[in-house]
Amino acid sequence: MGLKGMISIEKGLVVVAGERSVLIPPSFITLLQDRVMKEKGEKWREIFYEAGKKAMDNLAPTYKLIMLIPRNSASKKKLIEELVEIWSWMSCGRPEVTKIDLRNNHFTFRVYGSTIAKPYLGRGEMMCDYLAGMVAGGFGSIIGESLKCREVKCIANGNEFCEFEVTGV
Amino acid sequence: MADYVQKKRKELFLFGEQLSVLDVRSFYYLKKELGRSVRNSNELLYDAGKDAVQKMQSSFVKFLGDSARVLMSDPENALNEFVEVLNYLGLGEISIPESGLKTIKFVVRHSAEAQEYVNLKERSKSPVCYALAGIFAGVCEGILQNPVECKETRCIACGEEVCEFVIPSGDDIILTRGGGDDRQGHKA
Ligand SMILES: [Zn+2]
Numbered sequence: 001m002g003l004k005g006m007i008s009i010e011k012g013l014v015v016v017a018g019e020r021s022v023l024i025p026p027s028f029i030t031l032l033q034d035r036v037m038k039e040k041g042e043k044w045r046e047i048f049y050e051a052g053k054k055a056m057d058n059l060a061p062t063y064k065l066i067m068l069i070p071r072n073s074a075s076k077k078k079l080i081e082e083l084v085e086i087w088s089w090m091s092c093g094r095p096e097v098t099k100i101d102l103r104n105n106h107f108t109f110r111v112y113g114s115t116i117a118k119p120y121l122g123r124g125e126m127m128c129d130y131l132a133g134m135v136a137g138g139f140g141s142i143i144g145e146s147l148k149c150r151e152v153k154c155i156a157n158g159n160e161f162c163e164f165e166v167t168g169v
Numbered sequence: 170m171a172d173y174v175q176k177k178r179k180e181l182f183l184f185g186e187q188l189s190v191l192d193v194r195s196f197y198y199l200k201k202e203l204g205r206s207v208r209n210s211n212e213l214l215y216d217a218g219k220d221a222v223q224k225m226q227s228s229f230v231k232f233l234g235d236s237a238r239v240l241m242s243d244p245e246n247a248l249n250e251f252v253e254v255l256n257y258l259g260l261g262e263i264s265i266p267e268s269g270l271k272t273i274k275f276v277v278r279h280s281a282e283a284q285e286y287v288n289l290k291e292r293s294k295s296p297v298c299y300a301l302a303g304i305f306a307g308v309c310e311g312i313l314q315n316p317v318e319c320k321e322t323r324c325i326a327c328g329e330e331v332c333e334f335v336i337p338s339g340d341d342i343i344l345t346r347g348g349g350d351d352r353q354g355h356k357a
Pocket of ligand 1: 280283296297298321323324325326332333
């Protein structure tokens with residue numbers, strides 16, 4: 001899908017991948033995370049994971065409709081790759097799916113330059129719980145099963161990229 | 170005007186700083202999750218909106234240098250210009266129907282923050298656009314160099330036709346006129 005089809009910025013209306021969207025500085029999310037951390041401690045992770053997951057539980061099924069693949073021949077693998085392609089237009093890092101094992105429900109997903117983790121470089125922790133939730137919800141709704149996702153590498157933890165392991169619940 | 174937002178490959182930038190895409194449905198679920206789990210989530214969203222737009226204003230000044238400083242020294246122009254920028258961030262169609270000695274009013278059609286309430290036919294008892302209120306407070310505070318509070322007085326999530334935001338105030342507000350509908354063609 002070309003740039004024109006994927007993103008449209010007009011006065012009063014921004015549409016990305018067929019979804020009405022807002023353009024925000026990543027610091028908007030950072031501030032929310034920091035304040036939730038302050039009040040809730042480690043529970044912030046669960047809160048942002050759930051927010052990301054619920055969003056994708058609801059969105060991914062409609063994304064399926066706009067994907068270019070004819071629906072009758074659409075394999076789940078292809079749909080996952082298309083979803084990741086859509087995410088690559090979110091301007092929050094470069095995503096890549098590196099393993100799709102549908103038989104065992106095991107997936108590996110990477111993001112280079114996560115804008116969620118960038119403000120926390122040097123912190124020594126995984127910080128992309130929101131993205132982890134998105135991946136669990138997004139892949140899960142494509143394959144039609146409940147999945148969980150864990151971040152195992154993060155640029156905020158000193159790794160070169162952020163990496164996520166996705167498995168069945 | 171639309172090229173305020175710059176595209177570099179798949180990344181978006183405003184005044185040299187990266188912007189991310191948040192679709193309005195994800196925004197809705199984020200707000201709901203925060204509302205469920207933290208105290209004062211509304212205040213939190215207000216502060217995050219305010220902080221984000223103030224950072225935007227400082228990168229605007231850094232990015233444009235002297236011309237930005239000249240603009241910022243003329244409050245009315247600066248306000249119009251910033252509303253024009255905000256109009257390209259997908260927040261909704263923002264206008265300033267009146268600004269004067271006592272109040273500044275913002276009207277937003279199709280608020281991105283409230284749109285999903287309308288889509289889901291979820292009627293709210295009180296206005297829901299806290300991040301937008303924070304954004305307007307931040308814009309005015311940066312321009313007027315004075316603390317201001319912004320309150321949403323009408324909201325599409327409550328069944329109103331538009332969302333309306335009011336910054337009441339005082340003697341400090343010296344903007345003299347609103348542009349109303351003729352704003353459409355402003356500097357386009
Ligand atoms: Zn509203």
